[in-house]
Structure formats: structure tokens, C-alpha cells
Amino acid sequence: MSIARNQHPIIKQLEPLVATLYALMAGMLFCIILAYFLGTGSFELISAIWEGAWGSPNAAAATLSKLTPLLLTGLAVSVAYQAGLLNIGCEGQLTLGALSAACFALTASQLPRLLLMPLTVLVGALAGALWTLPAMWLRQKRGVHEVVSTLLLNYVAIYLADYLARGPLGDGSAMARTAEIPLESTWRAVCSVGTIGVTAAPWAALIAMCLVHVWLYRTCGGYEAGACRSNPLAARAAGIPVNRRQTRSFLLSGALAGLAGALEVAAVHHRFYAAFSPGYGFDGITVAFLVNNVPGWTWLSALLIASLRAADKWLQLALGISPSTILVLQALLLITVASRVRLPVPGRTRRRSLLGHLFGYPEQTRQ
Amino acid sequence: MAAFQLFLVTLGKTTPILLACMGGMISELAGVINFALEAMMLTGAFLAVWLAFVSGSPWLGLMGGALGGMLIGLMHSLACLKFRTNQIVSSIALNLLAAGATGVLLNQIFGVYGTSPSVAKLPTLRQCISESLPFVDNGPAWTSGEISILAPLAIALSLLTMAFFRWSVWGLRIKACGENPLAAKAAGLPVTLMRSLVVLTGGALAGMGGAYLSIGELSAFVEHMTQGRGYLAIAALILGRWKPLGILLAALLFGFSEAFSEWLAVSWANLPHQFFLALPYLVCLAVLTLQIGKTRPPSSLGRL
Numbered sequence: 001m002s003i004a005r006n007q008h009p010i011i012k013q014l015e016p017l018v019a020t021l022y023a024l025m026a027g028m029l030f031c032i033i034l035a036y037f038l039g040t041g042s043f044e045l046i047s048a049i050w051e052g053a054w055g056s057p058n059a060a061a062a063t064l065s066k067l068t069p070l071l072l073t074g075l076a077v078s079v080a081y082q083a084g085l086l087n088i089g090c091e092g093q094l095t096l097g098a099l100s101a102a103c104f105a106l107t108a109s110q111l112p113r114l115l116l117m118p119l120t121v122l123v124g125a126l127a128g129a130l131w132t133l134p135a136m137w138l139r140q141k142r143g144v145h146e147v148v149s150t151l152l153l154n155y156v157a158i159y160l161a162d163y164l165a166r167g168p169l170g171d172g173s174a175m176a177r178t179a180e181i182p183l184e185s186t187w188r189a190v191c192s193v194g195t196i197g198v199t200a201a202p203w204a205a206l207i208a209m210c211l212v213h214v215w216l217y218r219t220c221g222g223y224e225a226g227a228c229r230s231n232p233l234a235a236r237a238a239g240i241p242v243n244r245r246q247t248r249s250f251l252l253s254g255a256l257a258g259l260a261g262a263l264e265v266a267a268v269h270h271r272f273y274a275a276f277s278p279g280y281g282f283d284g285i286t287v288a289f290l291v292n293n294v295p296g297w298t299w300l301s302a303l304l305i306a307s308l309r310a311a312d313k314w315l316q317l318a319l320g321i322s323p324s325t326i327l328v329l330q331a332l333l334l335i336t337v338a339s340r341v342r343l344p345v346p347g348r349t350r351r352r353s354l355l356g357h358l359f360g361y362p363e364q365t366r367q
Numbered sequence: 368m369a370a371f372q373l374f375l376v377t378l379g380k381t382t383p384i385l386l387a388c389m390g391g392m393i394s395e396l397a398g399v400i401n402f403a404l405e406a407m408m409l410t411g412a413f414l415a416v417w418l419a420f421v422s423g424s425p426w427l428g429l430m431g432g433a434l435g436g437m438l439i440g441l442m443h444s445l446a447c448l449k450f451r452t453n454q455i456v457s458s459i460a461l462n463l464l465a466a467g468a469t470g471v472l473l474n475q476i477f478g479v480y481g482t483s484p485s486v487a488k489l490p491t492l493r494q495c496i497s498e499s500l501p502f503v504d505n506g507p508a509w510t511s512g513e514i515s516i517l518a519p520l521a522i523a524l525s526l527l528t529m530a531f532f533r534w535s536v537w538g539l540r541i542k543a544c545g546e547n548p549l550a551a552k553a554a555g556l557p558v559t560l561m562r563s564l565v566v567l568t569g570g571a572l573a574g575m576g577g578a579y580l581s582i583g584e585l586s587a588f589v590e591h592m593t594q595g596r597g598y599l600a601i602a603a604l605i606l607g608r609w610k611p612l613g614i615l616l617a618a619l620l621f622g623f624s625e626a627f628s629e630w631l632a633v634s635w636a637n638l639p640h641q642f643f644l645a646l647p648y649l650v651c652l653a654v655l656t657l658q659i660g661k662t663r664p665p666s667s668l669g670r671l
Contacts (some may be wrong), residue, residue, distance in 0.1 A: 036473070037475075038475065044478070073375050086455055087426075138652075142658060144655050147402065147455060148605060148655075149655065152648045152651055155645060155648040156648050158644050159645035160641070160645070163639045167639060239455055282459075322470050322471045322474040322475075324467040324470030324471045324474075325467065326467070327467025327470070328467035328468050329467075331463035331467060333454070334459070335442075335452065335456075335460040335461070335464070336458040338452045338456040339452045
């Protein structure tokens with residue numbers, strides 16, 4: 001958004017990349033400042049983050065396993081944002097998606113593998129999508145902002161899942177978890193990094209990302225969803241049913257978040273347990289906004305956030321500083337990038353960004 | 368007696384939500400979306416404990432709570448009004464920042480994880496009365512329940528806010544900033560400055576709400592101790608339709624549902640406890656569903 005309208009298309013395409021690089025540089029700067037306050041060397045802090053995320057094959061595998069849910073929740077947030085909505089409820093949608101996937105796999109265990117495996121994932125996505133419906137209804141019929149309703153639904157979903165995992169759907173142990181899902185419904189490792197097997201789940205998430213990107217930028221449906229964000233009044237005047245298009249985007253967003261939960265169950269944990277998500281839903285917001293809500297670049301920011309997240313325990317082990325440092329770093333990144341995105345407001349200031357000066361068309365050709 | 372006890376607990380549970388909600392209301396009436404109430408409360412709760420720990424006085428701690436909220440308010444207004452960040456995104460980032468920073472500072476300052484060492488508490492209403500009016504023996508009967516002095520203060524503050532927005536010129540001017548900033552600007556008001564000051568004041572109120580949690584109810588800071596009360600406050604804001612009286616009622620409703628669920632958890636112990644934890648959120652969703660007609664936020668909410 002910061003780059004003026006008539007710039008070279010390639011520059012415009014690469015803007016999320018530039019934003020991420022900018023975030024990386026800002027992140028380095030924040031690391032230096034934080035290290036000063038925490039009383040460690042700044043180089044030690046940065047190298048500890050690198051070490052914790054990519055230092056050993058096992059660490060790399062752990063980072064990769066965090067990539068899948070982050071990529072999908074980031075995608076969920078950006079799909080909703082591209083239709084003019086903000087989905088803060090990924091946490092709840094992910095939790096319920098995971099729970100329903102686990103339940104479905106347990107009850108339908110006699111189905112053949114070819115049917116059971118995809119159906120498990122689909123049921124999770126469906127549950128996530130359904131959990132967004134109350135929020136949409138409240139928005140369209142009662143004028144309640146979706147940010148508030150999805151947040152409240154998060155709490156309801158998490159407590160509901162907690163109750164179900166401890167009580168009726170639990171495996172009878174005191175661990176607050178369901179029984180292990182049958183082997184036919186799980187994803188098997190296709191290769192191994194270090195001692196940990198990596199399944200095809202990250203690839204599935206990447207394929208989902210490409211599909212969403214193509215849908216959003218290359219099809220009529222995606223174009224109509226985009227019109228609901230950029231100018232709902234004009235969209236309505238042009239005959240686009242704005243409410244229905246927004247509902248569709250929000251359902252897709254919930255489905256992606258539910259898919260993230262289902263994949264966690266089917267490919268990583270093989271069961272559902274209480275307090276399932278370590279904040280993947282909220283991290284999705286950071287992932288989406290780091291690349292300016294362009295779905296096709298979500299992999300990059302998801303990789304960045306996954307690396308940060310995977311390193312938090314290592315910070316405590318190696319340097320003895322609180323793992324919450326990562327949260328601070330993430331918040332600073334988000335606010336920096338979000339501020340940059342809106343710096344030149346269209347119609348008010350006519351200042352061009354540095355990139356615009358370097359690569360954009362000359363000033364005269366502006367219309 | 369049980370009903371009276373329930374009433375006192377309701378008042379206690381209402382206080383933080385009411386204070387935060389007032390803070391959110393004045394900032395949203397001026398046209399700045401304030402989703403960072405959670406961050407303001409958390410920072411306020413932490414700074415209150417820190418200052419009370421350093422100085423030994425809970426009143427200085429309360430001031431620290433207000434300062435903590437103002438700090439987040441300053442960052443929010445800088446990000447939104449100076450750097451024109453999306454106001455919801457800025458709030459979310461600040462919520463994340465507060466959650467992380469209080470954890471880091473807890474470890475840096477007190478050297479612990481989770482819970483801070485305990486500090487002096489704010490006096491209860493009964494203590495205040497018996498101190499200032501020594502001839503009243505042990506306080507009148509209605510103060511027999513332990514209720515923090517901040518609870519009546521919060522209600523007084525909310526009535527004051529109501530009067531401010533109903534009868535004062537500046538109240539009207541603040542509302543003008545939220546309804547039509549361009550007209551306000553044309554009338555000669557410094558819109559951006561007023562908005563920043565209002566966000567700061569709102570931060571102070573929400574920070575005091577956080578201080579109530581840490582040095583009014585408990586006497587220590589616990590990581591993530593606000594537990595989504597900032598979000599409940601925003602829900603109360605919508606439910607109260609951006610009007611002080613409505614907000615007082617909405618905050619009382621949430622306080623009551625929290626108190627009631629605690630009471631239910633004792634008397635109906637066979638129901639799952641997660642139901643009681645989720646009850647305030649369920650009540651909120653139910654009321655949002657049942658309300659008649661659409662709500663109307665300030666016209667220029669979130670626009671610069």
C-alpha cells in the first residue's frame with residue numbers, strides 16, 4: 001500500500017518481500033536494544049535465536065513443524081482481510097477443528113484409509129468454518145464488529161474443547177486428552193530431518209496457499225471479495241452481494257484455521273489434548289500483516305515467525321532470559337511493519353517512498 | 368446474607384471491567400478504536416505491583432497502574448495518530464507486547480516466573496471508614512463484606528464521566544472529534560492533540576482497572592492475570608452503546624455473571640467447571656444476540 005499506484009508491476013509484486021526484509025532489519029535492531037536491556041550481548045541474542053531455530057537438524061524439524069499451522073492461520077487471517085474482515089478467532093476455530101478431526105477419526109475408524117485420511121482433515125476444516133457463522137450473523141444482523149464476536153467465541157471454543165477433552169470425549173486418563181486416532185487416518189513421514197520424521201503437511205499447506213492466492217487474484221470470486229474490501233458501496237452498486245461474498249470469505253478463513261488444527265492432529269500429535277494451540281491463532285495475525293496480507297507470500301513470514309517461536313525455549317536454556325522476549329520481539333515487528341504499511345496516506349501526503357524514487361515511473365507519468 | 372455477599376462480589380468483579388470500559392469509551396468517543404485495553408490493564412497491574420513493591424505504598428502503586436495504562440495509551444496514540452497504523456492491528460500488537468514485556472520484566476526485576484512477590488494491598492472500604500471516621504465503631508453493617516476502596520471510587524468515576532459527557536462543553540467537543548473530525552477541526556479544535564490526550568486518559572482509567580486486579584483483589588502480579596477482561600470491557604462498551612449509563616449497566620451485568628458463576632460453582636459442584644469459566648463470555652454473546660436493532664458506534668471511529 002505504501003507504494004504509489006502507478007509503479008512498475010514487478011516492484012508492486014515484490015512489496016511483501018521488501019516488507020519482510022524491512023521487518024528483519026527492524027528485528028535485528030530491536031534485538032540489539034532488547035539485549036542491552038536484558039544484559040546479554042546483542043550478538044549472543046541473535047545467534048541464540050538462530051541456534052534455537054536452525055542450529056541442529058532436530059531444531060530445524062521442530063521449526064518446520066511449526067510452519068504448517070502458522071502458514072495456515074496466517075492465510076486464514078489474510079483471506080478474511082482481503083474481503084474487508086478481521087478474523088481474530090483463528091485460535092478457537094483451530095481448536096475446534098482439531099477436536100472434531102480427532103473425534104471423526106476415532107468414530108469412523110472402520111473406513112478405508114483412502115477415505116478416512118482426507119475426510120478427517122475435511123471435517124476439521126468444516127468445523128472451523130461453522131464456528132465463524134455466529135460471528136458473521138452478529139455482524140450482518142446485529143452490527144457487532146466481527147473482531148469482538150470472534151474473540152468471545154475463542155474463549156467459548158477453548159473452554160468447550162477443554163471440557164470435552166476432560167469429560168465425554170477423553171480417553172479416561174487424567175491427561176485431558178482424547179484417545180490416539182487410528183493409524184489409517186494419520187499422515188506418515190515422507191522424509192526425516194535429524195531424528196524427527198517430516199510429513200507432507202507443510203507441502204499441503206503450501207499447496208493451499210497457492211490455491212488461495214490464485215483464487216484471490218485470478219478468478220471472479222476473488223475479485224468480488226476484494227471489491228468488498230476496497231469499496232463496499234461501489235461493489236454493492238455494481239451488483240455484488242457484499243454480505244454473501246464476505247460470508248464466503250469468512251467461511252473460507254475459518255476453514256483454513258480449522259484445517260491447521262486438523263493437520264496438527266493428523267500429522268503431528270495424533271490426538272487432541274486440552275490447551276491444544278500455543279497461540280497459533282494469534283500468531284496468524286502477525287504472519288498475515290508482516291507481508292501486507294498477500295496470501296502468496298505468507299510462507300515467508302510464517303517461516304520467520306516459526307523460527308522465532310521455535311527459539312523461545314532455547315533462549316531460556318542458553319542465555320537464561322525469559323522466553324517472553326520472543327513475544328516482545330514479535331509485537332515490535334508487527335507494530336513496525338503495520339506502521340510502515342500506512343505511512344503515506346493516499347490523498348493527503350504526496351511523498352513517495354524511497355523505493356518509488358529508485359524504481360518507480362518518473363513523476364510526470366502519474367495520472 | 369448470601370444475596371448480600373453475591374452483591375459485594377458482583378461489585379468487586381465489576382470494578383476492573385467498569386474502569387477499563389470507561390477508558391475504552393472515552394477513547395472511542397473521540398474516534399480512536401481502543402482494542403488495547405487488555406494491554407493497558409496488564410501493564411497497569413504490573414507497574415502497580417512494582418511501584419507498591421519499591422515504595423511500600425499501595426496508593427503510589429495505584430498511580431503506577433494509571434501510569435502503566437498511560438504508557439500503552441501513548442504508544443497507541445503515537446502509532447495510530449502519528450504513524451497512521453491500522454488501529455486494530457496496533458492494539459493487537461500492543462496486547463502482545465504487554466503480555467511479553469510483563470513476563471520479561473517480572474523475570475528481570477523480581478527474578479521469578481509466573482507470580483511476583485506479594486506487596487501491600489489497597490485498603491478495603493471498611494478500613495478506610497474506620498480510619499477516617501474513628502467514632503463509627505468498626506464501620507457500619509453494610510461494609511461488613513471485604514470490598515476494596517477502588518470499587519466505590521470506580522462507580523463515582525463513572526458517574527463523573529457521565530456528567531462530563533452530558534453537561535460539559537469539553538465532553539461535547541470530544542464527541543465532535545469522534546463524530547466528525549473535519550467539522551471539529553473547522554471549528555478550531557486541535558483534533559489530533561485532543562484525541563491523543565483522551566487516549567492517554569483512557570489508558571490511565573484502564574490501568575487503574577488493572578491495578579485493582581493486582582493490588583486491590585490480590586496482592587501480587589500473576590502473568591496474564593487479566594484473562595481477557597480487556598476484551599470483555601470492549602464487549603461491554605458495545606453492549607452499553609457507547610453511553611456511560613449503558614456501560615455501567617453492562618459492566619454490572621458482566622460482574623454479576625462472573626460473581627454468579629463463582630457462586631454456582633460452589634453450590635452446583637457437579638456441573639463442569641469450564642462452563643462457569645465460559646459463562647461471562649456466553650452471557651455476553653447472548654446479550655449481543657438478543658439486543659434489538661443495530662448498534663451505532665461514533666461515526667468516524669477508526670478514521671483519521
